[in-house]
Amino acid sequence: MTGPTLVTAARTAVKVRAPAKVNLSLHVGPREDDGYHPLITVFQAVSLYEEVVAVEADDLSLTVTGPGAEYVPLDGTNLALRAARALADRTGTDRGALLEITKGVPVAGGMAGGSADAAAALVALDALWGTGLTREELAEVAATLGADVPFALQGHTAVGTGRGDVLTPAMVRGTFHWAFALRAEGLSTPDVFRHFDEIVGRGRDLAPDADTALMAALRAGDAPRLGLALSNDLQGPAIDLAPDLAETIGAAANAGALGVVVSGSGPTVAALGRSHQHALAIAAEMTLAGVCESAVCASGPVPGARVIL
Numbered sequence: 001m002t003g004p005t006l007v008t009a010a011r012t013a014v015k016v017r018a019p020a021k022v023n024l025s026l027h028v029g030p031r032e033d034d035g036y037h038p039l040i041t042v043f044q045a046v047s048l049y050e051e052v053v054a055v056e057a058d059d060l061s062l063t064v065t066g067p068g069a070e071y072v073p074l075d076g077t078n079l080a081l082r083a084a085r086a087l088a089d090r091t092g093t094d095r096g097a098l099l100e101i102t103k104g105v106p107v108a109g110g111m112a113g114g115s116a117d118a119a120a121a122l123v124a125l126d127a128l129w130g131t132g133l134t135r136e137e138l139a140e141v142a143a144t145l146g147a148d149v150p151f152a153l154q155g156h157t158a159v160g161t162g163r164g165d166v167l168t169p170a171m172v173r174g175t176f177h178w179a180f181a182l183r184a185e186g187l188s189t190p191d192v193f194r195h196f197d198e199i200v201g202r203g204r205d206l207a208p209d210a211d212t213a214l215m216a217a218l219r220a221g222d223a224p225r226l227g228l229a230l231s232n233d234l235q236g237p238a239i240d241l242a243p244d245l246a247e248t249i250g251a252a253a254n255a256g257a258l259g260v261v262v263s264g265s266g267p268t269v270a271a272l273g274r275s276h277q278h279a280l281a282i283a284a285e286m287t288l289a290g291v292c293e294s295a296v297c298a299s300g301p302v303p304g305a306r307v308i309l
């Protein structure tokens with residue numbers, strides 16, 4: 001007599017969650033001939049999430065819901081659709097999928113929401129299509145889609161070099177608590193880099209050991225020291241393009257934040273608290289001061305894109 005046959009049903013839908021990021025430090029070198037800037041950055045993934053459900057379908061298509069969905073393109077420029085095409089090309093599959101995106105990360109906020117969608121789409125479609133790529137192979141595809149996409153895949157805390165896409169995990173103790181001030185109108189990442197070029201020109205090199213204090217604070221789980229070490233070369237250019245950010249930063253400091261920094265290319269302002277309660281109080285004060293559209297709290301580090309259903 002033969003034993004029972006195990007029948008594994010092919011998955012018809014996969015749900016993936018991918019996190020937002022904040023740059024704890026961001027050092028920008030002079031623009032290169034391909035238009036990109038060499039970076040040394042320390043990323044932290046935080047608990048604001050994009051959700052992507054990939055449902056079996058004949059063709060590739062997309063829906064987007066949630067805050068700011070109206071600003072997200074639905075055509076072939078959407079990063080999740082670009083991710084799907086890149087994965088299909090890499091693996092030679094002709095299968096389709098409906099990608100249902102629910103936004104939880106502010107659009108054009110400097111927190112890499114679109115990159116999180118791309119990373120989530122890669123992980124969801126890898127599972128749905130059974131492509132069986134390794135995490136390293138997915139990271140190679142991710143790097144072709146945008147500088148922030150590999151980190152959305154990897155998560156946690158990492159040092160990014162190259163365009164920000166070459167990642168080395170960082171040692172971190174404990175959890176850090178953030179309040180994020182959101183601005184009604186986003187900033188365009190290329191515009192902020194362009195303005196950086198106007199201000200700084202080509203005469204500036206990257207200082208490779210600039211983050212010793214920051215890395216020590218992360219290893220020690222020392223929030224007050226981390227607060228002092230936050231830095232961002234794009235903060236000045238972002239404030240020039242959105243001068244109201246200076247007031248937001250001032251309000252976060254007045255609210256007792258351990259450190260305040262514009263996240264990536266902005267305009268989201270990240271304020272570090274001593275605890276979750278403290279981050280909530282900072283968020284409430286920033287909102288009451290009328291210096292932001294709204295404020296949300298999140299903690300980090302958290303893992304990168306992963307299947308949740």
Ligand SMILES: C[C@](O)(CO)[C@H](O)COP(=O)(O)OP(=O)(O)OC[C@H]1O[C@@H](n2ccc(N)nc2=O)[C@H](O)[C@@H]1O
Pocket residue numbers: 023026035036037038039041110112115145146147148149162163164189190193264265
């Ligand atoms: C500001 C950061 O969020 C910091 O993590 C990233 O550098 C931006 O990452 P991203 O939005 O994924 O960037 P991409 O989609 O690859 O590039 C958008 C545009 O940003 C500029 N860009 C981006 C990354 C980089 N290292 N140098 C650049 O100059 C380029 O003008 C590029 O055309």
Ligand SMILES: Nc1ncnc2c1ncn2[C@@H]1O[C@H](COP(=O)(O)OP(=O)(O)OP(=O)(O)O)[C@@H](O)[C@H]1O
Pocket residue numbers: 071072073077078079080106107108109110111112113114115117118148187189264265266
């Ligand atoms: N899936 C997507 N979600 C959001 N924006 C997208 C997406 N695909 C393409 N985009 C385009 O990318 C632009 C930047 O969106 P995103 O929300 O990723 O900004 P960001 O957080 O400032 O990015 P980053 O921090 O990586 O520079 C949007 O204005 C939009 O035109």
